Amino acid sequence: MPRDQERSTSHYPAERIESDEKQELFVRLLMQHERRVYGYILSLVPNWHDADEISQNTHVWLWKEFDSFEPGTNFAAWAIRVAHFHVLTWRKQVSRSKLVFNQEFIDLVGEEQVRGGSRLDDTHRALGDCINELSCRNRDLLAQCYAEGAVIKEVAKSQNRTIGSVYKTLQRVRLALHKCINRHLAIEEAT
Known part of the structure; x- marks a missing residue:
């Protein structure tokens, strides 16, 4: 780092540095769980445009209230809960529409999303491990076919x-991946 930049960063107030760290943590957590939160919203909202708007509103609220989030707790559960309330707000706004889910359904989907989310993360991690266990030839074939x-x-x-x-x-590779993922998940559950 050039001396001018080094000197200028050392004069940042402590709040600025903490703010930058806070912002970085928020972005990392949001990027890590964004698909799960969006999937939850999309499971309750029938069109992409509304889901996108609810997702944006959720992200803004999460940022504004990020100080109330306790690092080390479940960010995905917190974000999905916030998204849940934004979906409820949206539902009130479109209550005259013919296609609206009842509250019980929304609550059940929310609970399932939080419960199933960690299983999905485990499955995704196992898939990565299993792909790495494939032969180079089969990995290349997957990469080409799914590009x-x-x-x-x-x-x-x-x-x-x-x-x-x-x-x-491809059929044989997918079957091998399926068996491998199940084996990895069984090992994780046993430990």
Whole structure:
């Protein structure tokens, strides 16, 4: 770091440094759990536009109230609870619509999202471990087949294979991944 920058950062007030650390922690936690929170919202709201707006309102509220969050506690549960209240507010606004879920359904989905979220995190972690256990050839095939815009016909042509052969291999790889994930989850549950 150049001396000018080093000197200028050392003159920041303590609140500024703490504020930067707070902001970094918030961004890290939000990015880590954003998909779960958005998934929860989307499970209760029938259209993407409304879900996006509720998600944005939730993020703003989470930032404003981040001082009340206790580090080390479950950020996802806290964020989903906040999203829950934003969904309720949205429901009041669109109560005249024909497609509105009742309160009991919303409460059940919220509880399930919090309970199932940690299981989903464990499954995602196990999937990463299991993909790493695959042979290089099978990992490459997965990467090619699941790349954005991938077409199996083109993947087969690039590997000088038939389309049927690629599908069969993918089927075997997915089955192996499924078994591997279940094995990893069983080990985690046993410990």
